Amino acid sequence: MHAAPPLNSESATPGGAAPATPKRDLRRVDIHPDYWYPLAWSREVKRGKTYGTTFAGEPVVLYRTEAGAVHALEDRCAHRQVPLHMGVVDGDGIRCGYHGWTYDCSGKCTDVPYLGKERLPNGVRAYPCREAEGLIFIFPGDPAKATDDAFPPLGSVADPKYKTRRFGREVACHYSFMHENLMDMNHQFLHRKQMGQMRARSLGRRSGEGWVEVDYTFAREAGRQPIGEALVFKERRTAATEQAKDVMTIRTQYPYQTLKIVSGGGTLVMDLWICYIPLDKEQRTNRTFGLLSIRKPSLSVLLDLAWPALVWFTERIFREDREIVEREQLAHDRQGADWNHEVFPVINELRALLVEQGAPPVRLVDRRFALLPHTAAGAD
Amino acid sequence: MHAAPPLNSESATPGGAAPATPKRDLRRVDIHPDYWYPLAWSREVKRGKTYGTTFAGEPVVLYRTEAGAVHALEDRCAHRQVPLHMGVVDGDGIRCGYHGWTYDCSGKCTDVPYLGKERLPNGVRAYPCREAEGLIFIFPGDPAKATDDAFPPLGSVADPKYKTRRFGREVACHYSFMHENLMDMNHQFLHRKQMGQMRARSLGRRSGEGWVEVDYTFAREAGRQPIGEALVFKERRTAATEQAKDVMTIRTQYPYQTLKIVSGGGTLVMDLWICYIPLDKEQRTNRTFGLLSIRKPSLSVLLDLAWPALVWFTERIFREDREIVEREQLAHDRQGADWNHEVFPVINELRALLVEQGAPPVRLVDRRFALLPHTAAGAD
Amino acid sequence: MHAAPPLNSESATPGGAAPATPKRDLRRVDIHPDYWYPLAWSREVKRGKTYGTTFAGEPVVLYRTEAGAVHALEDRCAHRQVPLHMGVVDGDGIRCGYHGWTYDCSGKCTDVPYLGKERLPNGVRAYPCREAEGLIFIFPGDPAKATDDAFPPLGSVADPKYKTRRFGREVACHYSFMHENLMDMNHQFLHRKQMGQMRARSLGRRSGEGWVEVDYTFAREAGRQPIGEALVFKERRTAATEQAKDVMTIRTQYPYQTLKIVSGGGTLVMDLWICYIPLDKEQRTNRTFGLLSIRKPSLSVLLDLAWPALVWFTERIFREDREIVEREQLAHDRQGADWNHEVFPVINELRALLVEQGAPPVRLVDRRFALLPHTAAGAD
Structure with a gap:
């Protein structure tokens, strides 16, 4: 008599109506990215300030312009990968706190202070971002799916009753x-x-x-x-x-x-x-x-x-x-x-x-590569 | 001249009478489970209370009934694996603090409050348990070997001198x-x-x-x-x-x-x-x-x-x-x-x-499997 | 648009004059050991006292004799690998704090209190060691290269202006x-x-x-x-x-x-x-x-x-x-x-x-062996 492991636990389940056992370990199923997810309370992202957080390990910076709009970018400068939330809000964009690389709210690099404008490097990822009922949402998956229809109803929060x-x-x-x-x-x-x-x-x-x-x-x-x-x-x-x-x-x-x-x-x-x-x-x-x-x-x-x-x-x-x-x-x-x-x-x-x-499983071949040193693309 | 690694350290040992070098790394030899081991002082396990501990990584709950008897079970509910020591002592048994599954002192599941008695699932492991001279012992190995003869003498603790x-x-x-x-x-x-x-x-x-x-x-x-x-x-x-x-x-x-x-x-x-x-x-x-x-x-x-x-x-x-x-x-x-x-x-x-x-070595094939994700039996 | 990974980042670099991309991940390049490196400030190593530190993971003990000389040994007793810096300075040498094994400043074992002098085991590694301008340097690489010429100039620290x-x-x-x-x-x-x-x-x-x-x-x-x-x-x-x-x-x-x-x-x-x-x-x-x-x-x-x-x-x-x-x-x-x-x-x-x-890369075969249990030389 032993709690674990329940080799045939599901088939032995008294409540026989249960569905067939899924083969994946539920605790290793990633959440599906193609939804709107709240990442912060509105009050946490002040005017002219940044707010760094993560979604499933991906760093995300939220920031609010002086005019009040909220944007969401990858929280990682394209140059040296330091968090953009350590930088400063600059108009509609954000300027990295290290060497001053600047990105607009679409993630495009618009300024490297010591480089000609014609030679600007690539930028960072931008996330669809919406504010509603005191929450700031981003859409971490395929941006084409970030429609209004996909935005969830939020219970009775908007009802004055x-x-x-x-x-x-x-x-x-x-x-x-x-x-x-x-x-x-x-x-x-x-x-x-x-x-x-x-x-x-x-x-x-x-x-x-x-x-x-x-x-x-x-x-x-x-x-x-x-x-x-x-x-x-x-x-x-x-x-x-x-x-x-x-x-x-x-x-x-x-x-x-x-x-x-x-x-x-x-x-x-x-x-x-x-x-x-x-x-x-x-x-x-x-x-x-x-x-x-x-x-x-x-x-x-x-x-x-x-x-x-x-x-x-x-x-x-x-x-x-x-x-x-x-x-x-x-x-x-x-x-x-x-x-x-x-x-x-x-x-x-x-x-x-x-x-x-949930998100589809990562293919095993990818998992394996992730364990090997020195194989990441672009390493130098 | 370098302290490490002593490739032939044992054979070069000045005290030549030493036995032949064992091939296993002593620091990776598990203790043999077929002995009585103390897991707690008597005073740590109060009447009507539980006490959670571990033996070689295995969670064990000790508990003392209101009548004073001490029992030892696997410290893990068969349902969702939360520690039973977070539950409550219930007569001779213990009731899990989450959904109220109950086990008797033999580890048998005797109640799931929202399930018919005829459909009760398996229980948890029980350990032979003895109290002596202010210590509570369990026998983590083969229960058939948990005899009185196997119980160790405890020095002069019982001698009034x-x-x-x-x-x-x-x-x-x-x-x-x-x-x-x-x-x-x-x-x-x-x-x-x-x-x-x-x-x-x-x-x-x-x-x-x-x-x-x-x-x-x-x-x-x-x-x-x-x-x-x-x-x-x-x-x-x-x-x-x-x-x-x-x-x-x-x-x-x-x-x-x-x-x-x-x-x-x-x-x-x-x-x-x-x-x-x-x-x-x-x-x-x-x-x-x-x-x-x-x-x-x-x-x-x-x-x-x-x-x-x-x-x-x-x-x-x-x-x-x-x-x-x-x-x-x-x-x-x-x-x-x-x-x-x-x-x-x-x-x-x-x-x-x-x-x-010590315990026999884990076979290498088992070690290898332990490193692979998603292969544990019963995962769902 | 995404900061990472920059698959062809170097070739796309606007500053086209950059050298060809090195294939090794710079952050995994070990520092080359064949140089003099400071490990402590002089004031940190007091007369008759030890000072334990590490160089690239290798434990090093610095100690100063009562006469004022500074020596550097592997910070690990050849007997049971406990740090020598927990021991005591003994003349020009150091005595381990556990069983009293003693090493001279060349790392040679000169005494095991319960063993005849004729049967003394091997010692520990000694490092070339120099003190200059308030810093204590060691040469962690090939001692033959630890020449005066290799010792670096230290800016204007010695200039009274x-x-x-x-x-x-x-x-x-x-x-x-x-x-x-x-x-x-x-x-x-x-x-x-x-x-x-x-x-x-x-x-x-x-x-x-x-x-x-x-x-x-x-x-x-x-x-x-x-x-x-x-x-x-x-x-x-x-x-x-x-x-x-x-x-x-x-x-x-x-x-x-x-x-x-x-x-x-x-x-x-x-x-x-x-x-x-x-x-x-x-x-x-x-x-x-x-x-x-x-x-x-x-x-x-x-x-x-x-x-x-x-x-x-x-x-x-x-x-x-x-x-x-x-x-x-x-x-x-x-x-x-x-x-x-x-x-x-x-x-x-x-x-x-x-x-x-930097130091040459560790061969992959070595890396792989490092991951296997029980293969280290001398394990017993």
């Missing part, structure tokens, strides 16, 4: 652990100290091209309703029957995730939009960007008053989730493979979705 | 450096500040199946007798001749080590039992568990009074030893191989013993 | 980045906060066997002359025409570098000698030793009074340089290759020089 908490932080795990954590509401045991003893009941799941979703109701088995939860529902629940009328729907619409709670009366009381951005090349860390919209009560100042308590509550939940998913990643690191033994059908569907929609 | 100091800490080196450090008493120069100038004289060595031992006498060449030493002998020595009557015997009885001092009068005045537990998979760190038993004087309160001084003294000795063996490990890490150039015959015997008694 | 600042620190980059940083004065933009807006103009370059040098004049485009600069020239400049009379010459005379400023009047006003010592085996870090000699004014106390300001100024310049070259190294680490896209001809000459004069 809702108040939105913007939250997030870095989590040291592959983005797939984040999706599974949120979608599997059987993990309420993890939050027993915050939530009391809640029992989730799955009502059923649906799926389609690029998405999977599941509905839950909840019943309190023991303990009292926490304040944070009461804030969302604007009332104190006492009977499990009332509670059971609320339906929580969690959906992964690749690569985004949403969680909606509709009350028994048919009102959307909570609407969460969340996205997980891989930071490093191995995609073993992510930065989470969440928009948590709560429907305002008729006297909306009440929600404002209660806001600090809600922040405190959600932070504690998030901290518990973060700790456990980071432990999952550590186990994967140690084991070198995904030993997951999943028995919950919707999670198996989600896992298959994340593999199918 | 002795008072025992329990000590230990993590040391960042392979366990073999610990054995060599203790057995080679020619390293008194290291402790010159604590001990004064002592000269060890080897009286001879003996060996048998699974053990090797050596006797020493000591002579003070300069400096005064330290308090700590006087505490052990209950008297102040002034003449080297008196001192020479005491005999120290150091023995490695694989995988344990003992150091006994018998006074000129034939009394066992000090009795040390010590064991080194590899923590990481590469076995480049160990946790030391030591039981240092000192024979009580007729007025035993004197030993109690002197105890803090003895603790202070042994801690300083231990700190010096730790610093130097960690340097040995660093040199091995840097060099990638063991360049040891040993001239002391008993140490060469000890080294051969540790190789012979 | 100059006052010298000794400076340096560890920088986490390959030594080649240091050479390029100093020689390419087009990087004045980096120091815009310290220096104001200076524009360097290259007057031409020269090269020969083992060296390359370039002359610059400077013109201030905006901002005021900094105090630190005025200290060097002993006067305040206001007109760019005057400034243009000063000529700065930067020379890499492998493996050393110098920077000299000759005023319009023909006086050598500043004379910098600098050397970059790789610390680790991969040579991705270096320790810089610099001798910055400033010509004293007729009233030399004025220079003494101004000295703290000069120290402050040079430290700030050095800090900016350090930060940017460490970013270059990080980019190389991330990319696994040198994507440098150089357009300045003298830097391309310098790069070619550093490759040609």
